[in-house]
Amino acid sequence: MADDSGTIVASGSSGSMPTGSGSERLRRVTVHNLNAGWQNNVISGTAGHIYTILSIVFVERADVSSSIAMRVNDGSNDIFLIGSQTVPAENTFVWNDKFVIEEDDDLDVYNSTTNGDWLISYIDQDWS
DSSP states (O other): OOOOOOOOOOOTTOOOOOOOOEEEEEEEEEEEEEESEEEEEEEEETTEEEEEEEEEEEEEOOSSSSEEEEEOHHHSSSEEEEEEEOOTTTTTEEEEEEEEEOOEEHHHHHHHSEEEEEEEEEEEOOOO
């Protein structure tokens, strides 16, 4: 039987995971007027930090149907969270599934419209 499994990259591979007290902050990042392309490193992992993504909101503002995508780069691979989601003209898409990124990870977003707004809210746990 053939092995069709993918490559597993385990979480918590960082050498600077929590061992004592740290801080925790609610934060947000925005991307205004993204013009038909990728915005890389919307959140870029930092050593000693764990980021829990709470919500991602996209608003199509060009009055045309758009396609959006999101991916996390785990340090060597692009892991797609959304491959191609259609958002109707002048509509909003909300992603409420929680996930975690850490120091080698980067969150990237994409929209095909010429005017897309993004808002990402997250918890930043700082153990550095």
